[in-house]
Ligand SMILES: Nc1nc2c(ncn2[C@@H]2O[C@H](COP(=O)(O)OP(=O)(O)OP(=O)(O)O)[C@@H](O)[C@H]2O)c(=O)[nH]1
């Protein structure tokens with residue numbers, strides 16, 4: 102008995118890590134590459150994104166039942182730009198050349214009006230040197246807490262600028278979420294701004310990121326060149342529409358304990 106109240110699902114890939122075709126099938130007459138029609142559904146879904154709410158602190162975030170997908174990473178890594186690109190909206194999330202542009206947790210609702218079925222969360226970046234130490238520590242705590250306790254958190258996209266590689270704060274973040282990933286939290290490393298890399302640099306960055314993230318899934322992404330767009334859109338769709346039984350509840354951690362500080 103499988104009655105899911107979900108739209109017709111794009112075909113699930115047998116192996117999530119399998120490389121998906123990036124380009125159209127080269128031969129005329131070849132059936133459309135699998136995933137193309139599906140990516141269209143995923144893009145249509147992401148395009149429905151609209152602002153839901155903003156929260157400067159964790160306790161201001163509304164409790165939600167639908168799956169939430171968080172975009173995290175170093176300041177200036179390209180989180181807000183990635184959300185705008187995925188949702189095909191120019192100014193949904195605030196992107197900026199100035200690091201530290203995003204200062205609150207911003208939530209965006211997905212799905213038909215009145216039938217929100219998932220939420221994207223744009224988080225402030227970490228590691229920006231010019232932020233006063235106090236504010237930095239506060240944010241790192243908010244983020245650590247968010248990642249550990251957000252009950253409806255379904256997936257985390259960690260954005261990394263491959264020219265900088267995994268920073269110490271990225272590694273601490275990986276440590277923080279590892280237990281939840283082991284319990285079923287979805288996780289993807291996106292190497293952003295891949296348009297700035299040569300082919301060989303990109304390939305190298307990808308294999309390093311896979312190793313450093315413990316064999317996790319990593320993909321190249323460029324908002325400028327739209328690289329990785331179909332694959333990421335599909336993956337997010339799949340995360341959000343996977344039958345609920347597979348989702349892990351938040352760790353039954355003692356909430357009074359401070360999570361490891363991300364500094
Ligand atoms: N070349 C190139 N530049 C990009 C790409 N994605 C983002 N950028 C640029 O990187 C800068 C930072 O982008 P944001 O999206 O604001 O970064 P963020 O991670 O949200 O930063 P914070 O909000 O400070 O945490 C902007 O100047 C973007 O235009 C990309 O794919 N290619």
Ligand SMILES: [Mg+2]
Nearest residue numbers: 180181202203
């Ligand atoms: Mg931002």
